[in-house]
Amino acid sequence: MHQIDCPWCGVRDEAEFKYRGDATVTRPAAGAGADAFHDYVHTRANPKGWHAEWWHHTGGCRQLVKVLRNTLTHEIRQTARAAEPLAAPSPETTPT
């Protein structure tokens, strides 16, 4: 069970959150074209290691929380409010 440090509420259990996917993608500008919107919806890096993600605190403050999480070890290194920057996800992965 993940324990997520919500920047608004404090440490809360994973059960209160809903995973909302990759926080590194941004919605293309209106005129960006079909390929850009295809990538926005469907193309993901699926990294093994550090990953910036959205977790929606639906069972709490209802804020989207930015979470820097290791997809391999499940370690959470940092959380931030939606408008705040996260430290750039490091490319480092923990060896198996």
Add this chain to the structure above:
Amino acid sequence: MSQPHRLATGGRIDRSRILLFRFDGRNLQGHPGDTLASALIANGVRLVGRSFKYHRPRGIFTAGPEEPSALVELRSDARREPNVPATVAELFDGLEAASQNRWPSLAWDVGAINARFARFLPAGFYYKTFMWPAAFWERVYEPIIRRAAGLGRAARQRDPDAYEHMHAHCDVLVVGSGAAGLAAARAAGSAGARVILAEQDFELGGGLLSEPAHDDWRKAQLAALREMPEVRILPRTTVLGYYDHNVLGAAERVSDHLPAPPPHGVRQRFWTIRAKQVVLATGAIERLIAFPDNDRPGVMLASAARTYARRFAVAAGRRAVLFTNNDEAYQTAFTLAESGIGIERIVDSRETSAAVEEARRRGFEVLPASEVSGIIGGKSVEAALVRSRHGGAARTVVADLVCVSGGWSPALHLASQTPAKPVWNEKLACFVPGTPVQAERSAGAARGVFGIGEAARDGHEAGRAAAAAAGLEGGATIALPTEVPPAATAIEACWEVKADGEGKSFVDLQHDVTAGDIRLAHREGYSHVEHAKRYTTHGMATDQGKTGGLVGAAVLAAARGEAIERVGVPTFRPYVTPVTIGAIAGRETGRHLKPVRRSPLHAWHVRNGAVLLETGLWLRPLYYPRTGEAGWTPILREARAVRQAVGLCDVSTLGKIDVQGPDAGPFLDRLYTNTFSTLPAGRARYGVMLREDGMVLDDGTTSRLGEQHYLVTTTTAKAAEVLEHMEFHAQTVWPGLDVQLCSVTDQWAQMAVAGPRARQTLQAAVGGRDLSNAALPFMGVAEGVIAGAPVRIFRVSFSGELAYEVATPAGYAEHVWEAILAAGRAFGIVPYGLEAMGLLRIEKGHVAGPEINGQTTARDLGLHRMLKKTGDYIGRVNAGRPGLMDPSRPSLVGIRALTDDFDKRLRGGAHVVSAPEDRHSLGWVTSVTRSVELDRWIGLAMLEGGIDRRGQRLYAVFPLKDEVVEVEITSPHHVDPENARVRA
């Protein structure tokens, strides 16, 4: 004589009380403090079960939860529980237990014939033999295998007991209450830490319980811990899972030591423990050695024989042979001898050791460089075959107990779930926990620090360090047990004794896996330890190979010609020991599985005889049958009333989202395919929302209540999803927009007043506000008062009739509802439910869940005019993908049965074809109803060619029920396609 194997003195049992129990129908006696296993031993019962595959006779092999053999059924009827290790079942008065896996009786078992055919039942046998023909598997092989091989029988009745979930937070969780665990808890507790001490046994002390010399220290620690208000001690609690972020799961057997839980009490409790720091003091488990017939009743782990003698005061045999590869096991020989059990031989696989000398000094007959090469006896050990490892014939040593010690393996199951990879320790010949990856540390035997004194010291240090890591420094220094460690010679690995003849050397007693099976797996290419495990099922039984897992890995390593650390052991997974489903489910069973949502008008519906239906979490009225009404009758009556007079429907379950802020309009413009910023205040507009992939997400009406204030309605089913969708976009995609969102679904009751007499009804209910077409036109929004309660009136229609939706704060719901009913009485008002509402919307051709199913676009649903030409909105670009613009995509049409015979029913899910026998489906029927206006079955369908097929005669076929109905393709709007009624 009662309890013939009970020792005259000693033990932690209460001899003053006798407990009566039954095993396979025999009446037996034991004492408080006994386990079922120790009580069976006291009574001289050796044969307690038959093995899984070969039905070999099995006895008691261990004294703890690692037991592979002595699995029994406990209790009877609804409380019958299979596969309980007799070694952990706490004895109580009236306990009823039965052996498993035998027929017709334990002593005479027909299935034992399997053993004769063992050569035909090798590892991988099931895979190889039963692969073909496939159809035989289900009908022939599986039933036979299920009967022949298997464990106990689960109860067939509903579980009568209650279970519950507990959540706990602590600074330091200590798992295990042996010397290391007690010292750790004490150290952490004295530093001021909030401590939970969990012990799987019913008595606290672990290995100390077999060490009378240290009992005073044990008692002193427990007394001190009980004085600490922040220390919680949980006996009978197995920590069985170590999850991410230091969350651990534990099962507490609250009432399993009683015949039944006390009234209103729980049987078991599942704990979710969130610990800042964890100390794993789980001890170590002694290993077996694979030698021929090492599974015979009377072969037992050395430490178990010692535990039975010391803790339970029972003699597991009268004449014992000890077979060991390490010095520690000699303590068993010394203890058994003190208890009056004859030690016939000590067989040591090593050339020499300090313990050999010590034993000889004490007068024991020791055979170094020797091994047990076989067992004489079937249902009980009669003698051991002993031979030199340098060659020569085996000699027979008469004995009824063979104590085996292949060394000790730290119980690192929890540590390896963290998941710290175990590390091989050559000196100790075992895996020890790897470098921690979570906030935990192992202590004592759990990390290979053996001996009471050493373990206590290690635990004390671990407890102190854990408290410090949790931010609590210091604490008292406690007295530790003093122990003069005997000069010990190192263990020398001894995994297997090679068989000369037919005898089976088991590495997994519970699943009947032999050393030969492991080698076979290797020969057949299953050489990875995980593959060998699955091919042989080694370690996959309920004990997860705790006593022989490493032995199997070592046999595999030898077959591969590699070092054991390169082979490794299979991954340990939760649960460390089996847990009942009841404990996991807790209170969330039956009606309590999920919450129930009730409309603010629920009580009225119940009082007025509504038939209720669960839709999602909501309980909604389907219809309100009158006396004698059945089937479609009440539904048609209610729908007809709406078409001809007026009806009242509870639509409170619709999602309602309040949207406010200077940018509320532009925000909604980006969410919806149509425009809301141009909507004047006091008006409502129908809107369609897409997902970013271009499919329709939801639809509904949105009203503008003020310059910066909108109220969005969603469908009942999508309310939560739409709110999340809006929040995600407001917070992360367009954070620059100044807009606030809030669900007000539960704050407002809402009711639809629909039918040609709706205006008259509502006008009579609303005081002092003109509801004429001019004052409140179609899609107009107004505020008003009904019977003193504030209301919002939305002139929207889902039924296709002149209609209003009236919203009022939830607390006024019934009051307003009654007032409207009273006002409508003169006009023939009736309440109508979900079924009539569905009928009306299908007649009108409104899309709902069956059409908006996540795979349809706005174009598919005939909503293309809702797609604005300019400006960005979610889903705009992807909705234009060529595949989604393909004109051959099925699109929405209406269908009508040609016949008015209601027995020829149209069915949702039916395929539409051009001739009854045609196999090419042109589309499918999404929604159907009996129509009150057209007096026949009608429906909506998704059809290739869509509305261009209007007027064609096709067939709706439902082959599963052999149904064929001739239909005409029409506009989806079966009723009032000009939309005149809603504007009346």
